[in-house]
Amino acid sequence: MQLGMVGLGRMGNYMVQRLMRGGHECVVYDARPESVAALAGLGATGSASLEEFVSKLAHPRAIWLMLPAAIVDKVLASLVPLLENGDIVIDGGNSYYHDDIRRGADLITKGIHYVDVGTSGGVFGLERGYCLMIGGEKGIVEHLSPIFATLAPGVGKTEASPNRSAEAAAVSTAEQGYLHCGPHGAGHFVKMVHNGIEYGLMAAYAEGINILKHANIGAASHVADAETAPLAHPEHFQYDFNLQDVAEVWRRGSVITSWLLDLTADALHADPALSKYAGRVSDSGEGRWTIMAAIDESVPTPVLSAALYGRFSSRDNDEFANKVLSAMRAGFGGHVEKPAAKS
Ligand SMILES: NC(=O)c1ccc[n+]([C@@H]2O[C@H](COP(=O)([O-])OP(=O)(O)OC[C@H]3O[C@@H](n4cnc5c(N)ncnc54)[C@H](O)[C@@H]3O)[C@@H](O)[C@H]2O)c1
Numbered sequence: 119m120q121l122g123m124v125g126l127g128r129m130g131n132y133m134v135q136r137l138m139r140g141g142h143e144c145v146v147y148d149a150r151p152e153s154v155a156a157l158a159g160l161g162a163t164g165s166a167s168l169e170e171f172v173s174k175l176a177h178p179r180a181i182w183l184m185l186p187a188a189i190v191d192k193v194l195a196s197l198v199p200l201l202e203n204g205d206i207v208i209d210g211g212n213s214y215y216h217d218d219i220r221r222g223a224d225l226i227t228k229g230i231h232y233v234d235v236g237t238s239g240g241v242f243g244l245e246r247g248y249c250l251m252i253g254g255e256k257g258i259v260e261h262l263s264p265i266f267a268t269l270a271p272g273v274g275k276t277e278a279s280p281n282r283s284a285e286a287a288a289v290s291t292a293e294q295g296y297l298h299c300g301p302h303g304a305g306h307f308v309k310m311v312h313n314g315i316e317y318g319l320m321a322a323y324a325e326g327i328n329i330l331k332h333a334n335i336g337a338a339s340h341v342a343d344a345e346t347a348p349l350a351h352p353e354h355f356q357y358d359f360n361l362q363d364v365a366e367v368w369r370r371g372s373v374i375t376s377w378l379l380d381l382t383a384d385a386l387h388a389d390p391a392l393s394k395y396a397g398r399v400s401d402s403g404e405g406r407w408t409i410m411a412a413i414d415e416s417v418p419t420p421v422l423s424a425a426l427y428g429r430f431s432s433r434d435n436d437e438f439a440n441k442v443l444s445a446m447r448a449g450f451g452g453h454v455e456k457p458a459a460k461s
């Protein structure tokens with residue numbers, strides 16, 4: 119099948135390569151000509167402009183956008199006037215599902231079909247395949263199934279769930295690694311919650327490993343932390359854990375095995391101090407949209423909310439709040455801030 123790809127960054131580039139390996143024909147465009155040239159060198163049909171890109175696609179066109187969510191509307195404003203009745207636009211980035219509902223309704227008035235796809239797997243997707251969470255019209259999703267089947271990991275890459283019935287498996291593509299989740303926005307809704315969970319899982323590993331890292335604070339060699347009360351039982355905190363080895367042993371048969379743990383172990387092996395990271399953790403939107411949806415649904419999400427707020431704190435957005443705390447403490451008790459302990 120032919121597919122046009124706009125956005126050839128960390129994701130789009132490898133997705134095109136996986137599609138071409140699977141026998142699909144790819145027409146590609148990116149604002150960076152060097153990204154287009156690199157894929158043209160591997161067999162894709164390159165384009166120097168959106169106009170040229172659209173002209174090289176057979177009607178009905180299938181165009182996959184793999185762009186930062188913030189620029190999708192801007193690119194659609196240039197792209198849509200070039201399209202014809204029956205063409206399909208797929209947004210495979212991390213767009214907000216409200217935008218999908220709006221775009222789907224707007225584009226169909228122009229005869230253009232819109233599909234939202236939450237794509238998971240990151241830069242490992244080229245080899246492992248991508249988990250695809252899809253929203254849109256059923257017939258259009260079915261039409262695109264050869265593309266989804268090639269991008270997804272495929273049957274057999276993950277052991278079947280023991281209680282999954284053969285009947286359920288026969289009527290769903292979930293075992294292949296892609297799923298039509300519902301109408302416009304459903305794909306990105308599922309991906310949004312996936313990423314909310316991702317924040318919580320990541321925070322859980324990070325916090326646990328940090329407890330292990332500080333398990334030596336009772337050792338005589340440890341510089342006492344001037345900001346806290348003295349330890350009642352220094353003998354309880356005499357452990358110099360080898361964090362790489364702990365992460366490594368957890369990867370074998372434990373309850374908390376996961377790909378995130380694999381990546382954590384690997385990062386600790388590369389540099390146990392993680393010294394190239396300052397620890398300022400960004401968020402691209404999906405974590406906060408998850409919490410917003412939970413609030414609208416009146417569903418409690420204490421773990422996911424705490425994980426999101428942890429990212430805000432990591433960027434020092436709690437600095438003034440902490441000054442307010444110190445000011446109150448000074449005010450009611452005359453407590454003076456102590457100098458930071460050397461780490
Ligand atoms: N990186 C990941 O692990 C990952 C995983 C899943 C989903 N996503 C989502 O996929 C989307 C793409 O992510 P990425 O990591 O590949 O981003 P990226 O920044 O690596 O790539 C974006 C590409 O878009 C191109 N681009 C920017 N403006 C353009 C324009 N006006 N016209 C044409 N091309 C333009 C850039 O040149 C770049 O090559 C995002 O929505 C992201 O949130 C990323």
Ligand SMILES: O=C(O)[C@H](O)[C@@H](O)[C@H](O)[C@H](O)COP(=O)(O)O
Pocket residue numbers: 212237238239240313316400401402403404405
């Ligand atoms: O499933 C995935 O492959 C990831 O979730 C992916 O979508 C990406 O790495 C996020 O864009 C990072 O999101 P934050 O910037 O919000 O951490």
